[in-house]
Amino acid sequence: MTTKIHFSDARAEGFDFKYSFVAKFEQILDMIDFGEFIKEKDYVAVKTHFGSYGAHRIVRPIFLKKVVDKVKEVRGKPFVTDTVRIPGLEYLDVANMEGINHLSVGAPVILADGIFGRDHIKVESGPILKEIGVASAIYHAPAMIVVSHCKGHIGSGFGGAIKNLGMGGVSCKNHCGEAERGRIHFEENKHLEWLDAKCIRCNQCVDVCPHDAIQMVDDSIIIDKSKCVKCARCSRVCEVKALVVPISEEGFQEGLAEAAHAVVSTFEKGRILYINFITEVQPECDCMPMADTPLVQDQGVLVSFDPVAVDQAAIDMINNAAPLAQSKAADKNVKKGDNILKAVTGKDAQLHIDAACKLGMGNKEYKLITINEKDTKEGEGE
Ligand code: SF4
Numbered sequence: 001m002t003t004k005i006h007f008s009d010a011r012a013e014g015f016d017f018k019y020s021f022v023a024k025f026e027q028i029l030d031m032i033d034f035g036e037f038i039k040e041k042d043y044v045a046v047k048t049h050f051g052s053y054g055a056h057r058i059v060r061p062i063f064l065k066k067v068v069d070k071v072k073e074v075r076g077k078p079f080v081t082d083t084v085r086i087p088g089l090e091y092l093d094v095a096n097m098e099g100i101n102h103l104s105v106g107a108p109v110i111l112a113d114g115i116f117g118r119d120h121i122k123v124e125s126g127p128i129l130k131e132i133g134v135a136s137a138i139y140h141a142p143a144m145i146v147v148s149h150c151k152g153h154i155g156s157g158f159g160g161a162i163k164n165l166g167m168g169g170v171s172c173k174n175h176c177g178e179a180e181r182g183r184i185h186f187e188e189n190k191h192l193e194w195l196d197a198k199c200i201r202c203n204q205c206v207d208v209c210p211h212d213a214i215q216m217v218d219d220s221i222i223i224d225k226s227k228c229v230k231c232a233r234c235s236r237v238c239e240v241k242a243l244v245v246p247i248s249e250e251g252f253q254e255g256l257a258e259a260a261h262a263v264v265s266t267f268e269k270g271r272i273l274y275i276n277f278i279t280e281v282q283p284e285c286d287c288m289p290m291a292d293t294p295l296v297q298d299q300g301v302l303v304s305f306d307p308v309a310v311d312q313a314a315i316d317m318i319n320n321a322a323p324l325a326q327s328k329a330a331d332k333n334v335k336k337g338d339n340i341l342k343a344v345t346g347k348d349a350q351l352h353i354d355a356a357c358k359l360g361m362g363n364k365e366y367k368l369i370t371i372n373e374k375d376t377k378e379g380e381g382e
């Protein structure tokens with residue numbers, strides 16, 4: 001079986017609105033029957049990533065607004081949402097700073113797991129996690145549109161729809177304030193390991209922790225387990241690998257797919273639409289405190305009801321594109337046709353795509369339906 005994906009590239013090959021990326025995205029949305037998966041008065045989660053104080057390569061509000069407008073056309077009630085990464089109120093501040101607010105997107109902007117990142121309902125997941133806390137506002141929503149910015153990721157090698165579901169659809173903490181999402185990053189009941197002999201006392205880990213959970217005290221690293229949400233950022237920035245996250249790559253990637261599957265299981269079949277923007281594909285996740293230059297040229301947008309297909313297509317496009325100069329791909333001397341994402345992240349993204357496929361979340365075989373311009377017969381003069 002082959003999944004059909006609507007695709008538009010990011011180019012604008014003519015001086016007319018109908019050739020713009022925005023117009024081509026509108027055209028794709030017009031070709032999707034929103035009334036098929038959204039009922040009147042349904043609360044519809046538009047799940048995206050709000051970014052961070054240092055990252056700016058997110059899905060822009062102009063595209064989120066287009067999605068929101070389509071939900072409203074079929075009389076659904078959209079809300080734009082993400083889950084707590086840094087403390088909740090600061091994260092809403094980030095969203096606003098990135099231009100995502102009620103005025104810009106035309107819908108309320110809320111945290112799906114609440115301002116304390118604890119609101120969730122436990123859902124059965126699989127052999128690794130057993131169960132995971134799905135963010136309440138996502139759990140209760142009857143329909144969802146997952147709008148993902150495709151990029152690299154420290155643990156999964158690639159962040160697209162499955163990562164947006166698995167990490168982004170679950171709550172930051174459990175009801176007692178302990179790590180919930182972090183249970184994907186860390187093996188069960190384990191914590192960060194600090195290697196004294198390797199540590200060069202640079203303090204980078206202390207500076208990057210958004211939850212004040214790690215301190216340098218008397219020349220030693222102390223981790224406050226009651227505050228640590230197991231996000232692994234400190235380990236990522238430690239250049240000498242003195243902070244070890246206790247999990248195997250396979251364990252993390254399969255856990256991620258399990259969590260994504262759990263989130264999807266809270267919806268009736270066919271009630272989630274996936275939109276992958278392959279634009280400004282930077283090597284790191286959008287929650288890191290910086291955003292590097294893109295690895296490849298903007299490829300475009302993919303839209304489908306199949307999260308596996310849109311992620312597989314995105315990975316294929318990125319890995320088949322020419323690496324850009326002045327990027328991490330160029331630093332690594334990556335050539336066209338190499339696995340760019342693996343070369344820059346050190347992780348094999350295919351592992352979580354395959355795991356999601358095995359869980360029955362979707363299909364790796366896909367066919368692109370390419371849109372080259374907007375049909376402006378009714379919209380002339382825009
Ligand atoms: S994993 Fe590191 S950065 Fe993340 S909360 Fe824990 S100490 Fe802070």
Ligand code: SF4
Pocket residue numbers: 198199200201202203204205206221234237238239240241242243
């Ligand atoms: S980032 Fe690494 S080397 Fe620097 S203080 Fe932290 S553990 Fe030590």
